[in-house]
Amino acid sequence: MSRLKRLVAPLISRLVITAVSLVLVVSLLIATFATIALRQTLMERLDRDVKEMARSVNRPGPAGMANVPPGAIRAVIPASSAPDSQIGGFVPDAADELSDADLDVLEDVRVDARPHDVELPNHGNYRVVAESGFLDTGEQAVQVVGMSTGEVENTIDSLIYWEALLILLGVVGAAGAGYLVVRRQLSPLREVAATAHTVAGLPLSSGEVSVTERVPGRLTDEDTEVGQVGAALNSLLDHVETSLAERHRSEQQVRQFVADASHELRTPLTTIRGYTELAQQRPEAVPTALGKVEEESLRMTALVEDLLLLARLDQGRPLARDSVDLTRLLLEAVDDARVVDPSHTWRLELPADADSGDAEVIVTGDAQRLHQVISNLLTNERRHTPAGTTVTVRVRPDGFDVHDDGPGFPPALVPHAFERFTRADEARQRDGGAGLGLALVHAIVTAHGGTVSLTSVPGDTTIAVRLPTS
Numbered sequence: 001m002s003r004l005k006r007l008v009a010p011l012i013s014r015l016v017i018t019a020v021s022l023v024l025v026v027s028l029l030i031a032t033f034a035t036i037a038l039r040q041t042l043m044e045r046l047d048r049d050v051k052e053m054a055r056s057v058n059r060p061g062p063a064g065m066a067n068v069p070p071g072a073i074r075a076v077i078p079a080s081s082a083p084d085s086q087i088g089g090f091v092p093d094a095a096d097e098l099s100d101a102d103l104d105v106l107e108d109v110r111v112d113a114r115p116h117d118v119e120l121p122n123h124g125n126y127r128v129v130a131e132s133g134f135l136d137t138g139e140q141a142v143q144v145v146g147m148s149t150g151e152v153e154n155t156i157d158s159l160i161y162w163e164a165l166l167i168l169l170g171v172v173g174a175a176g177a178g179y180l181v182v183r184r185q186l187s188p189l190r191e192v193a194a195t196a197h198t199v200a201g202l203p204l205s206s207g208e209v210s211v212t213e214r215v216p217g218r219l220t221d222e223d224t225e226v227g228q229v230g231a232a233l234n235s236l237l238d239h240v241e242t243s244l245a246e247r248h249r250s251e252q253q254v255r256q257f258v259a260d261a262s263h264e265l266r267t268p269l270t271t272i273r274g275y276t277e278l279a280q281q282r283p284e285a286v287p288t289a290l291g292k293v294e295e296e297s298l299r300m301t302a303l304v305e306d307l308l309l310l311a312r313l314d315q316g317r318p319l320a321r322d323s324v325d326l327t328r329l330l331l332e333a334v335d336d337a338r339v340v341d342p343s344h345t346w347r348l349e350l351p352a353d354a355d356s357g358d359a360e361v362i363v364t365g366d367a368q369r370l371h372q373v374i375s376n377l378l379t380n381e382r383r384h385t386p387a388g389t390t391v392t393v394r395v396r397p398d399g400f401d402v403h404d405d406g407p408g409f410p411p412a413l414v415p416h417a418f419e420r421f422t423r424a425d426e427a428r429q430r431d432g433g434a435g436l437g438l439a440l441v442h443a444i445v446t447a448h449g450g451t452v453s454l455t456s457v458p459g460d461t462t463i464a465v466r467l468p469t470s
Helices: 008-056 062-067 100-107 150-185 187-200 225-281 283-314 326-340 352-356 367-384 437-447
Strands: 072-078 088-091 116-120 124-134 140-148 322-325 345-349 362-365 390-396 399-404 451-457 460-466
Touching: 008 124, 008 140, 008 150, 072 100, 100 116, 100 140, 124 150, 150 187, 187 225, 225 283, 283 437, 322 326, 322 367, 326 345, 326 367, 326 390, 326 399, 362 367, 367 390, 367 399, 367 437, 367 460, 437 451, 437 460
Parallel strands: 345 390
Antiparallel strands: 072 088, 072 140, 116 124, 124 140, 322 362, 390 399, 399 460, 451 460
16 A cells, blocks of 8 residues: 555554543543542531531530540540549440540640541541540540541542543543544545555556546545645646656657657758769769758758757757847848848838837847847748748837738647747748748747747738847
8 A cells, every 4th residue: 555545544543542642631630620629528528527526525524425426536635644534535336445546646636626637546547626625623624526537538439439430431432432433534535545546556657648546526625634635636646647748748749859850861961972972973073962062061050050059948058148139130130131032022110119219129138049030030931931922020119020921821830830840831832941940939039038929820920029128
């Protein structure tokens, strides 16, 4: 199973352990405070009973034992230390006298009419009150009365037992219920993990790959945490699918590019080889052969230079960043075109405010490469439009347009016009171009941070070039 799916089980365990731990802590706190509160309440009630008993036992002699409830003690300790003056103490329900050891403990109780805890050697823990008074003989004595804390302690022990038992059952129940609930709540996450696992098993390294797996729509509600994970995974898969399609398209372009480049180079090489063999067989044809060899060599050189320029631009090599007078470049290019090809009508349109004397359009870029852009566009017009075509170059504040009234591009070719080795064979005349002219235009303009676009219908074709201005 994928790593994401393997993390689900530990996540369930952590969530259940966390929830059970919270239940345990809260239960312990409640039990502790309840136990403390109950013990304090019982001890306060016991103290009230002891005080009431001390007030009701108002006779210092043995007769006062009639008012002592079962389980309580009463001891009268005269101030005189003579043996015959000590009355002693009693436990009414057992009719036992308190032992000397017990009396010694009670004799040490502080006489302040407030409850105190004592532990009698023969009778256990008691809550006692010591008050001073007088015997029938007029002798001063200390009366100590008290009640056993055994009932309170038994009650508290019983409470602790049941609390521990209930807490244990509660923790076990919370663990079981929590596991079922958390497992059910995280079941959508397992579906998301299953989708990721399925995609991870696809062969994505080569070839055309289609990633069709997606997290179901019901698990992509971004109002929930699992929905956010599902939506993010779907976005990631969309991005992966787009990237894989782009990679495949790039691979196909590279293969086609290599094939086209090989074909373009093979033609002049074949010509050179043929004329070389002709010169070897017929010496009188040497001048003609050398002329053709030179012509094809220049053609190959131009093709190789264009390919190298495209490679450099693809690598992102920086171009010069100077202020370039675009109007001047366009004016020179149009003048050159008029001289080279008088069969076309060449026009240059300046901006509307040119009459004010400010027709200069300054852009930032590489003057040599921008001249190449303009030259390639006008060369395409000369090569691929018939004689008599009017070519209009319009200067814009942020670039220029090249318009012609020729037959235009075939509709199917327009989206691919700026791809490498693309030729308008069906619509325009062709005299041996390699199909790199518009590709170079697009690459150079893009390297300048500009854009180039094409719109074409018969009789109305426009290539718009936009460049960053100074």
